[in-house]
Amino acid sequence: MKDKVGAVLVVGGGIAGIQASLDLANSGFRVYLLDESPSIGGTMTQLDKTFPTNDCAMCILAPKLVMAGRHPNIELIMGAEIKSVEGEEGHFQVALVRKPRYIDEEKCTGCGVCARKCPIEGIDEFNEGLGERTAIYVKYPQAVPLVYAIDRDKCIGCGTCQEVCKAGAVKYDEKEKRIALHVGSIILSPGFEEFDPKLKGEYGYGRYSNVVSSIEFERILSASGPYGGIVLRPSDGKVPRKIAFIQCVGSRDAKIGNNYCSSACCMYAIKEAIIAKEHNPDLQCTIFFMDVRAYGKEFDAYYNRAEEEYGVKFVRSRVPQIGEVLESQNLLVKYVEDENPATEEFNLVVLSVGMRPPKHAEELAKTLDIKLNKYNFCSSETFSPLETSRPGIYVCGAFSSPKDIPESVAQASGAAAKAASSISSAREMLTTVKEYPPERDVSGEEPRIGVFVCHCGINIGGVVNVPEVVEYVKTLPNVAYAEHNLYTCSEDTQKRIHEIIKEHNLNRVVVASCTPRTHEPLFRETVREAGLNIYLFEMANIRDQCSWVHMHEHEEATEKAKDLVRSIVAKTRLLKPLKKPMIDVTPIGLVIGGGLSGMTAALELAKQDFEAHLVEKEKELGGHLRHIHYLLGSEDPQERLGSIIKEVTENEKIHVHLNSELSDVEGYVGNFKTTLNNDGEKKEIKHGVVIVATGAMEYNPNEYLYGVDERVVTQRELEERLTNGGFNAKTVVMIQCVGSRNGEHPYCSRICCSQAVKNALKIKELSPETDVYVLYKDMRTYGFLEDYYREAASKGVLFINYDDENRPRLVQENGKLKLTVWEPVIKTWTPIEPDLLALSVATLPNPDNEHIAKMLKVPLSKDKFFLEAHMKLRPVDFATEGIFLCGLAHWPKSIEESISQACAAAARAATILSKEALEVEGAIANVNEDFCSGCKICESVCAYNAIEMKEVDGKPRAHVLEALCKGCGVCGSSCPTGAISMLNFTDDQILAQVRAALKEETKYD
Amino acid sequence: MEKTGKLKFAFYWAASCGGCEITVLDVNEKILDVLALADIVFWPVAIDIKYKAVKAFPDKSIDVCFFNGAIRTEEQEHMAKLLRKKSKVLIAFGSCAYQGGIPGLANVADKKEVFERAYLQSPSTHNPNCVTPKTSFKVPEGELKLPEFFDTVKTLDQTVAVDYYLPGCPPVSDQVAKAVEAIAKNELPPKGSVLAPEKSVCDECPRKKEDKKISKIYRVYEITPDPEKCLLEQGIICIGPATRGGCGAKCINANMPCTGCGGPCPNEMEQGAAMMSALLSILGVSGEKELEYDAEKLADQIRDPLGTFYKYSLPASLLRRRIMKK
Amino acid sequence: MTKSEFEPKIVGFLCNWCSYAGADLAGVSRIQYPPTLRIVRVMCSGRVDPVFILEAFRSGADGVLVAGCHPGDCHYLSGNYKLQRRVSMLKKVLEQFGLEPERLRLEWVSASEGDRFATVIKDMTEKVKKLGPSPLNNGG
């Protein structure tokens, strides 16, 4: 067999593609990240805030964009598409075509002078056509790569940009380019397409200017959007008082052929309503919905807050039509409430548009030879949610089914695990490790600082008198050299800096130019190549924070630039070289919990050649899945379970510990030591990571005569009966949300709606004449599950909505079960006499969570499920490095979702296990034991458990676990003895910077 | 005076309560050792020697001068300068000389306000003619002069160069004894040193320390603290973490919190900010509720932050005193 | 110096992830604000020690701005809460020191709020101008 190729092609640069690329690149594979558009980031860059935490989308995304953009093992291929894919798993030959960008990517510095001079004003797609942009453009201000592109459809070829571009990056004659790649796996993450609301003519989108799509509204809300974050309506720029949100536009709509639910719209509508109300508290927001599908982690709490705290109004009605009032351009929303038709006037209507498969899905499927489902999303199976129909090609994100961000991210990591395991023999074959010259020892030398002040074309030089700044800088103590450059970041200036460092024997370097957030890595690299420690470099931001914001105050800007450089020079004088400590890694994983998630995680680790210990409390593997006998769809869960258990037990790399529990965990990422308790017998295990897959529990109800009358069963018990015979009921009622969404467990258990639909369909299959009623609060059959909901309804299953005021009432009378149900349509209490009453009971957190959380020092959520590091972007990570989670331990979820998450946890773990040693950031906390007095304040404030108390001469002393410290500095400013210094941001350095920012220092010592 | 080969010591008392003088006596039987070691050439509280006599000493003729009290009057400033000139080694003795101490808290006011309060408004004052101190006063015999009372209290080293510091209100006798011993053996550390351990009071505190996160602050009389547990963890403000040790955690052992007389730890610029930062970093930060606490209300629990965090160190703090409106 | 020609000097401690990024975005979007601010970058607002602020005032700053991520958004989970608590106490202390607490300002500015960042600086400059030079500002 041919050797496998240690490279992966990731198709689609949205959040899923970025996550998959980072995970792969960080575990020893080369990645090509391809996107049709000129920059990565996808839809998430357009979002304002994200639910349910209201995090600013750009804030949390930008660091990942930057990381992907400068990762040595990720190559971005922008503006490209796939022409053909030959070969098979392990070695694919891919042919690409890259559209010309008309800008030299190497030369463009992203300064944007061209765009300011471009005479063309075109439509800005990023702002959803609500604003304007020039023909030479970047998609959004923080774009990665920060390279402009010319839109030839709009460009008139006037030559202005070529003239003004001092970097000489404009290439009008650039041609299409063919690229051939050789990769081992392919991951598809092309995302989704918004549903075009014009197709729903009755809503008047496109005709009425105040009917906008949800994504347009997202831009309206954004501080960087077309109206600068003020909620205005497009027709007249007036502040709207009443906004209506119409749900399911293009979703759950068989008429237009989209029967599926788009899964995220309920939540984003709630979010948009909340944010809009935060902008303007007097605003009235009404959401017209069919079911509020707030099924995710903490979603229901968010929904409740919207209703109770923010006063968002929710109306259960499918809106048939919207009309416009001529003069005011207000909108008339028609709906049905309590069976009565009603009309209400709004100033603005937001259509919650659904997700469609990506535009070129069919073409893509043809080129790649993969199957699509009937809606043209990528087809996959319950037990292999990340695999396409062609081996070696994997899928993640919205392309496999509509989903929200955390699920896309989890799937992305999961797909990375899959892509990696099939080529794990080729790990590190194609990655590059850069060799550097040895570092020069500068200790004991007087600081000799070199300062390079950038003109940035005319971006700085046009406002700040750069030569004057240079002359001034030369007068500062310890400045041994200063000069100005047209572009300090250009290739040739890098060489020059290198030479000057040598020639003038510089031991510290300052660049005064743009922002360190984008350019620090580049310059650090340059000083490192010249033999200096990277921490001997600093930047003064005299562009983004000076010349660009004081464009008309040349003198003041020049003075400010001098102050900024002086203050950075003052800090630089005190810089010290720092080491990046290396931490050894034990390449073994510990998985807690032997259910589906735990077994999958262990298997994925093993497939990537890592050993894994799988710890199960009970005497057999399988967890929850042991009780599932059939699924929606055709797969046989018991057969699959059997083969997974077999695979696990037969795998040499997996050590299964049954009847075992954790009794103690010590150590940190890379170096854990865990003691297992196997029926009183202790065993010690060394491992590098932990994956928490402790599962969940079923609620044992005390409602509805459960346990009193044996005709009252749980869905799981019903399933047993339906499988093993013993089912003969003529009337079955199912009650949803038993133990969920109430005072005690305010959350939604997510899986019970589809479980009810599944059992209802089974009943109809076995006994078509049986009457089945499902009493529900909201039917939360999200995604493609909606199809089964519709199927059940069409087979005569009756779905009746109830709310908290009108819960069904059950009594036992003359040996019969008598249920009274509020019928909302005819508004009466209706009696039903079921022979069987099935309760859809809540999924509860595992009671073991609390002590496991304590042992691992990781947090639990309010509802006592494990709490991940970040609800949006780090769904399977804990804040503490080296500990991951998956499956029901995180939140109730389906089989597919559990598998995706388990694979994700394995992929995240592999980013650590694949390294012999972890390199740690040098700018971290450092304790001086001479001063530390053991007060433990630092230990209490560190959010990452990175400080541990150690006994030194019988007294407690703080000790920083370098592998865990993130360098935030919270401990440093909290330590009352000054024992902690924050390397690279020491008190002395910051204080010197502060003083020098305010005055000319005369004495330096 | 020049009769023995013994060392020559001087003691002086500026703006302070006098407690420091007691410490010297507290050295107990060791005082005899001291006397065996040194002659006391100047000690206004115990020996009758006039300033004039001191003036007549040759420069640097005093080996060690223990100077307690802050500088708030012309007289104290004069004596500080004089003793500096006459002494080889000048030790700022006690919190007041070192950091300003309790008298330093007067820096929240100026002379005018201090006089008004002390001589006019305080409830125990009977002063129908509203007389306040003057620097000169004519009497039939001639003009009487009183030293000027400054607007601002200064530490000793803001007035003259200081060689060593002995913190404490008052310094504990052990430490004094240790210092004297070091002097005797000529084993003093480099000039500028504080003659106390480098660690904070926590290092000497025997109480159990577990989790520092707190959400409510109690005043000492509001609860009966568990004698085994860290007071701060029980919500009582203990300045120990930000205070240089050496005292043996005396107050804490008496079930009272440290109020900070030892001054800042060696690696901190000022004690007040260090304690403020530490305390406010652990206040109202437990668990998921962080967002829900009202930061204002948390801060409002401390009624007199300046007096709490800068009890002994206001003149030595970065801003030194209250800015008076003109 | 008469009040009308007084241009305040403000020191701004900005966290790297949100507020510094927000300040950059103000630049990228060319939103103009007065040249009164001198920015000091820290990784997290939770790094800001009251000593830095006091030292800034002692060195003659007329105002000090500390800006971090919005509550819940801190890149390091909770650094901004620590800062928020310190600032609320420090304001009280500043008042006792006789310095107008309004000279110290805490703001949450996200990476996408370039506009807001500029507005904050404009507003703060105005307010500090009204307060006049810091009594500790001895001419620089």
Ligand code: SF4
């Ligand atoms: S806060 Fe400072 S003194 Fe206290 S334990 Fe930590 S390092 Fe030591």
Ligand code: SF4
């Ligand atoms: S710098 Fe931040 S992450 Fe590191 S030890 Fe201190 S508090 Fe923890």
Ligand code: FES
């Ligand atoms: S990173 Fe912005 S406040 Fe912590």
